[in-house]
Amino acid sequence: MNNQLLIFLGPDAEQTICWVVRDSSSGKTERQGQIETAKQLNELKTLAVGIPCYAVVPATTATQFLVKLPTNSREARDAIPYQLEDQLCDDIDELHFARGPMIEENCYPVAVIAKQQMQAWADWLQEAGIQPLAMIIETLDAEKLHEKIPTDQVKSTENQYPGAEGERSVAVALHWNNRVIVQEKPYQGYAIDAASFQCWLKIAAKQFSTPLSVVVGDSECLRAAGQQTDYLTENSSSVGKAANTVNPAEYLAIDPAINLLQGDYQLNNPLQQTLRLWCWPVAIALILMLAYPAAVYWKNLQLQKQKEDVTEQLNQLYRKTFPDSQRIVNVRTQTEQRLKQLRKINQGSPFIVLLDQLLPALSLQPEVKLQSLDYMASKSQLQLSLRAPQNASIDRFSQKLTELGIFNEIKTMRKRGQFTEGLLTLREVR
Numbered sequence: 001m002n003n004q005l006l007i008f009l010g011p012d013a014e015q016t017i018c019w020v021v022r023d024s025s026s027g028k029t030e031r032q033g034q035i036e037t038a039k040q041l042n043e044l045k046t047l048a049v050g051i052p053c054y055a056v057v058p059a060t061t062a063t064q065f066l067v068k069l070p071t072n073s074r075e076a077r078d079a080i081p082y083q084l085e086d087q088l089c090d091d092i093d094e095l096h097f098a099r100g101p102m103i104e105e106n107c108y109p110v111a112v113i114a115k116q117q118m119q120a121w122a123d124w125l126q127e128a129g130i131q132p133l134a135m136i137i138e139t140l141d142a143e144k145l146h147e148k149i150p151t152d153q154v155k156s157t158e159n160q161y162p163g164a165e166g167e168r169s170v171a172v173a174l175h176w177n178n179r180v181i182v183q184e185k186p187y188q189g190y191a192i193d194a195a196s197f198q199c200w201l202k203i204a205a206k207q208f209s210t211p212l213s214v215v216v217g218d219s220e221c222l223r224a225a226g227q228q229t230d231y232l233t234e235n236s237s238s239v240g241k242a243a244n245t246v247n248p249a250e251y252l253a254i255d256p257a258i259n260l261l262q263g264d265y266q267l268n269n270p271l272q273q274t275l276r277l278w279c280w281p282v283a284i285a286l287i288l289m290l291a292y293p294a295a296v297y298w299k300n301l302q303l304q305k306q307k308e309d310v311t312e313q314l315n316q317l318y319r320k321t322f323p324d325s326q327r328i329v330n331v332r333t334q335t336e337q338r339l340k341q342l343r344k345i346n347q348g349s350p351f352i353v354l355l356d357q358l359l360p361a362l363s364l365q366p367e368v369k370l371q372s373l374d375y376m377a378s379k380s381q382l383q384l385s386l387r388a389p390q391n392a393s394i395d396r397f398s399q400k401l402t403e404l405g406i407f408n409e410i411k412t413m414r415k416r417g418q419f420t421e422g423l424l425t426l427r428e429v430r
Contacts, residue, residue: 003030005044005053006249007132009121011061013038020249021051027144027250041128048130054254055125055135059181059191062113062137063088064258066187069106080110088112096265100187100258109187111137111258118265131267136257138191140183142172144251173204174251186256351375354382354426357406365397371421382426383411387419394422401426 002025008018014037021031035043047053065084069076080099081092088095096118100109125132173182180197182204183189192200261267314331322338354375362370371385388394391413401408406426413422 003051004254005048005051006056006252007041007044007048007053007130008056009038009058009124011058011117013120013124017041019044019047021047022249024052024254027141027252029249032249038124041124041130045129048132053130053132055121055130055132056252057113057121057135057137057260058179059138059189060179060193061117062111062260064137064187064189065110065112066103067108067110069108072102072106076106077108080108084110084112090114096260096263098258098260098262100256103187109258111260113260118260122261122265122267126267132261134254134257134259135261135265136254136259137189138181139189139253139257140172140174140181141251141253142183187258351377351382354406357404358382358384358401358426361397361400361404361406364400365393367393368397380427384424384426386422386424388422389419391415391420391422394420394424398424 002023003021004024006020006022008020010017016034016036017038017040018034019032020029022029035041065087067080067083069080069083077099081095081097084097085092094115096113096115098111098113100111102108121135173180178194179191180194180200181189181191311331314335315328318328318331318335319325325334328334362368367388369387371387373385374383375381376383386394386397388397394410394413398408398410408427409425411423411425413420415421
């Protein structure tokens with residue numbers, strides 16, 4: 001069940017404040033109570049945190065208008081107070097104007113209430129630590145009120161109200177808490193003092209063109225369950241008994257209604273204030289966090305473009321240098337291979353090159369004697385048969401060749417009498 005808390009604020013801080021927890025769909029009251037003064041509102045703080053909370057203010061403290069604007073512009077909406085100035089008794093600088101959503105083309109509902117009264121309510125709620133979702137004027141749910149009155153007992157008088165028998169009224173009124181709340185259409189409601197009830201009925205009978213339904217609630221703030229409630233249909237001037245209890249709180253509408261907490265009277269939410277303080281720093285941090293990867297990505301794109309340009313230049317240079325090349329797969333590898341081939345051509349036969357490098361090494365190792373050599377042209381290898389007094393001499397000779405830049409490998413090494421014979425393979429020079 002989705003409940004909501006309604007807190008009924010009065011114009012005076014010393015007046016009793018009623019509260020109701022009701023089902024948001026059916027309007028059925030789940031819990032209810034009252035506190036003596038506005039100073040005790042903090043007793044409802046825990047309850048207001050747990051479920052949606054709405055502050056309901058008397059319709060007698062506000063005036064509601066429907067304002068038709070020439071154009072739906074920001075300037076025109078801001079000029080609404082000046083458009084209503086001639087219809088108000090007080091100075092517009094002392095009044096708070098709350099605007100509802102547009103209901104027709106360029107037409108807005110507007111609630112006008114004294115700034116002093118608004119400030120008092122805002123202070124009460126802020127001191128109590130209560131953050132209502134909205135502050136609304138008492139607004140009746142006409143459909144529910146019509147359903148409460150038995151249709152067969154609503155008799156239409158054609159002389160007074162033209163229309164079919166049993167026709168529902170345009171306006172409904174609820175006599176509750178020493179005042180009468182009247183609702184004609186959405187955003188068109190008002191309240192009068194209960195002392196003027198009979199006089200108002202006579203005026204209302206002439207004002208409305210269709211039957212006016214009046215539900216007479218209890219004179220107390222909230223009616224206890226189980227009691228009966230009178231209803232009166234002005235069209236027949238008859239009074240009957242409703243079969244079920246009428247709890248006035250069940251017939252108050254949250255929507256459509258104008259939220260009075262606008263402009264300077266928006267309640268300060270500590271969490272929202274903290275979020276507002278951190279809004280720009282967090283936004284800047286997020287921008288920087290997003291900007292750095294974007295900058296890196298952009299830099300990588302530039303480097304990739306430069307790499308492609310350099311590669312294309314190398315390819316062109318390679319084709320120009322080696323015009324016989326038909327395909328370029330890896331310009332660097334292919335260039336190194338070509339240069340290696342050119343070096344070999346300049347150096348002459350691989351056998352001569354290897355032999356030229358071998359002789360200095362033999363002169364540096366006089367204990368190592370060359371017995372024979374065999375050159376394998378297909379593999380560009382030179383195979384040496386060596387004799388030395390010991391194994392270490394052949395190892396040192398191999399290391400010396402490596403230092404001179406000649407790839408070599410000891411194939412075999414064996415002891416024969418007082419000497420060691422070894423077979424060494426030499427490959428191309430580095």
